[in-house]
Amino acid sequence: MATVKVNLGKDSYEIEIERGLLDRVGEKIRALTKAEKIAVITDDHVEPLYGERIRKVLTEAGFDVRVIAIPAGEASKNMKVLSDVYDALSEFNMSRSDALVTLSGGVPGDLGGFAAATYMRGIPFFQIPTTILAQIDSSVGGKVAVDLPSGKNLAGAFYQPKGVFIDPDLLKTLPTRYVHDGLAEAVKYGCIGDRELFEIFEALETEEDLEKHIEEIILHSVLQKTRVVEEDEFDTGKRQVLNFGHTIGHAVERYFHYSTFTHGEGVAIGMSLLTEQTEKMGLTEKGTASRLIRVLHKLSLPTSIGVPAEDLIPQIMHDKKRRGKKITLVVLKKIGEAELLTISTDELSRYIVTE
Numbered sequence: 001m002a003t004v005k006v007n008l009g010k011d012s013y014e015i016e017i018e019r020g021l022l023d024r025v026g027e028k029i030r031a032l033t034k035a036e037k038i039a040v041i042t043d044d045h046v047e048p049l050y051g052e053r054i055r056k057v058l059t060e061a062g063f064d065v066r067v068i069a070i071p072a073g074e075a076s077k078n079m080k081v082l083s084d085v086y087d088a089l090s091e092f093n094m095s096r097s098d099a100l101v102t103l104s105g106g107v108p109g110d111l112g113g114f115a116a117a118t119y120m121r122g123i124p125f126f127q128i129p130t131t132i133l134a135q136i137d138s139s140v141g142g143k144v145a146v147d148l149p150s151g152k153n154l155a156g157a158f159y160q161p162k163g164v165f166i167d168p169d170l171l172k173t174l175p176t177r178y179v180h181d182g183l184a185e186a187v188k189y190g191c192i193g194d195r196e197l198f199e200i201f202e203a204l205e206t207e208e209d210l211e212k213h214i215e216e217i218i219l220h221s222v223l224q225k226t227r228v229v230e231e232d233e234f235d236t237g238k239r240q241v242l243n244f245g246h247t248i249g250h251a252v253e254r255y256f257h258y259s260t261f262t263h264g265e266g267v268a269i270g271m272s273l274l275t276e277q278t279e280k281m282g283l284t285e286k287g288t289a290s291r292l293i294r295v296l297h298k299l300s301l302p303t304s305i306g307v308p309a310e311d312l313i314p315q316i317m318h319d320k321k322r323r324g325k326k327i328t329l330v331v332l333k334k335i336g337e338a339e340l341l342t343i344s345t346d347e348l349s350r351y352i353v354t355e
């Protein structure tokens with residue numbers, strides 16, 4: 001069991017990590033809000049697994065509960081589904097003092113968080129992440145968003161939850177593809193600032209090893225994300241290192257209309273391609289790309305893609321790290337150390353090489 005405090009002044013909150021926490025979140029949320037009603041945002045894969053338990057635990061804590069399940073998958077993270085969620089909140093007659101809970105992976109988590117940030121100009125929300133990716137990354141730090149047809153997370157906000165409750169037992173039902181998908185973001189943390197975490201991955205031999213280390217991986221990741229977010233909540237500088245692999249990754253996800261590669265798979269491809277290239281350019285210590293790719297392959301993650309770079313570059317122009325004709329890339333100096341490199345968008349084809 002661990003508790004990590006996220007220090008953001010009046011928007012500070014705690015992240016609790018404990019097996020079996022789902023059955024105790026009612027009393028914990030009760031202690032943090034005067035809400036009468038709670039809307040739970042989830043998806044239609046998670047609802048049949050955990051919907052009844054969350055309904056029961058929140059009802060026993062005295063809340064009037066409505067569970068809203070959106071269709072599972074990235075294709076739901078859009079304005080249409082967001083609008084359906086607003087309608088459901090209105091229909092439940094939610095007021096500004098009521099609260100929203102996300103019980104889900106990063107898709108309903110990001111969309112539900114954006115609904116909370118904007119419904120009646122903001123209602124309190126809590127995150128109960130159910131995927132590895134959501135437990136180590138998306139539930140922490142307050143980036144909430146939906147995708148637009150032109151790109152990932154293009155309509156969103158910075159809106160911190162009032163609490164995050166991580167129950168590693170919920171991962172028992174997660175399909176293997178999504179176990180590996182989420183771990184791509186943990187490998188990212190290893191690369192950009194936590195060599196010890198990266199070495200845990202290098203030492204893994206079996207899926208059982210992974211299970212043994214999962215709580216350690218969650219804690220390392222949450223601590224690193226928290227430290228970076230505390231330094232730069234609004235993503236104007238240091239926080240951008242959390243975007244390592246995402247410039248190419250988001251473009252790959254969008255290129256295939258979110259139907260071929262998951263977010264973590266896109267990030268794995270993005271980290272690998274950029275690092276192979278920056279190593280060739282002498283910006284990255286020799287041997288780094290092969291260490292990274294070896295770890296990603298061990299997790300059955302993709303590391304290359306048969307799409308010409310010129311097809312991805314228009315997409316990359318929607319990256320949120322672009323400022324006019326300049327774009328910032330996150331480049332590894334070596335495992336455990338990243339730096340921000342701002343280049344002209346005209347130079348992108350030197351850095352983004354896919355074949």
Ligand SMILES: NC(=O)c1ccc[n+]([C@@H]2O[C@H](COP(=O)([O-])OP(=O)(O)OC[C@H]3O[C@@H](n4cnc5c(N)ncnc54)[C@H](O)[C@@H]3O)[C@@H](O)[C@H]2O)c1
Nearest residue numbers: 045072073105106107130131133137138143170173174263
């Ligand atoms: N806000 C942030 O800081 C941040 C960080 C990283 C990623 N993201 C976003 O997160 C999203 C990806 O999140 P994700 O990978 O969790 O996707 P997801 O929410 O689509 O979940 C992946 C799949 O797992 C299923 N699932 C979830 N929990 C389960 C469980 N316990 N048992 C069985 N099945 C379960 C879902 O129904 C879905 O099919 C992307 O949209 C990405 O952009 C946001």
Ligand SMILES: O=C(O)C(=O)C[C@@H](O)[C@H](O)[C@H](O)COP(=O)(O)O
Nearest residue numbers: 137141143152153239242243246320
């Ligand atoms: O929290 C952050 O900051 C991140 O960049 C974490 C990423 O893993 C995440 O995918 C995030 O949603 C990407 O943000 P974006 O600003 O590139 O849309």
Ligand SMILES: [Zn+2]
Nearest residue numbers: 185246263267
């Ligand atoms: Zn990500």
